[in-house]
Amino acid sequence: MDIPVSLKHKPVVVSDKYDLIDGRKSPSTDAKGLSLGLAQWNDRGKVDISAKIWRHTGEKWSRQSEEMPLHRVLDLAILICRAKLYFAERYRKQDADYPKFPLIDRIGLQGGAMNVSICLDNEHIQEDLELFDDRLHQDDEIISERLRTLSGLLKQMAY
Numbered sequence: 001m002d003i004p005v006s007l008k009h010k011p012v013v014v015s016d017k018y019d020l021i022d023g024r025k026s027p028s029t030d031a032k033g034l035s036l037g038l039a040q041w042n043d044r045g046k047v048d049i050s051a052k053i054w055r056h057t058g059e060k061w062s063r064q065s066e067e068m069p070l071h072r073v074l075d076l077a078i079l080i081c082r083a084k085l086y087f088a089e090r091y092r093k094q095d096a097d098y099p100k101f102p103l104i105d106r107i108g109l110q111g112g113a114m115n116v117s118i119c120l121d122n123e124h125i126q127e128d129l130e131l132f133d134d135r136l137h138q139d140d141e142i143i144s145e146r147l148r149t150l151s152g153l154l155k156q157m158a159y
Contacts, residue, residue: 001016001017001032001033001056002016003016003032003033003035003054004054004061007040007061008040009035009037009038009039009040009050009052009067010037010038011035011036011037011052012035012036012037012038012049013035013036013037014033014034014035014036015033015034015035016032016033017032017033018031018032018033018034018053018054019031019032023139023142024139024142030055030056030057030058030062031053031054031055032054032055032056033053033054034051034052034053034054035051035052035054036049036050036051036052036070037049037050037052038050039067039069040067048069049069049070050067050068050069050070051067051068051069051070051073052065052066052067052068053065053066075109075114077150078107078114079114079116080143081147082104082105082107082116083104083116083136084136084143084147086104086105086116087132087133087136087137090133102117102118102119102120103115103116103117104116104117104118
């Protein structure tokens with residue numbers, strides 16, 4: 001199934017057949033492709049690049065397809081890495097530490113900082129921390145493979 005090129009997001013670099021590698025959801029996921037292209041929210045004379053996850057219902061391209069500016073995609077990657085590191089070290093902390101220290105990290109970006117915290121507004125936070133931790137460990141092979149690939153590419157780019 002080819003990613004559509006007649007919609008507002010104009011694909012430039014694509015990954016089709018994404019449903020074959022979409023983690024645990026593969027191959028039955030509705031995410032059929034990824035693309036980097038010209039953003040759908042572009043104003044005349046102003047061009048932004050965005051990433052898009054293309055979803056297909058089986059009958060048509062879904063309105064739930066998601067488009068994000070590239071810096072947000074990278075911010076999500078940063079958040080994933082920091083969360084993975086936190087949960088890898090979590091055994092050193094007591095559950096009682098979480099309400100006292102919800103802030104995991106402040107990561108400097110653009111002269112400010114991205115806060116990474118435990119969501120204490122979640123009324124089921126203790127149970128959800130365990131579920132998140134369990135799933136993170138179950139999906140470690142899938143996630144780690146992608147992180148190793150990302151690490152290798154970053155090294156090739158001299159980062």
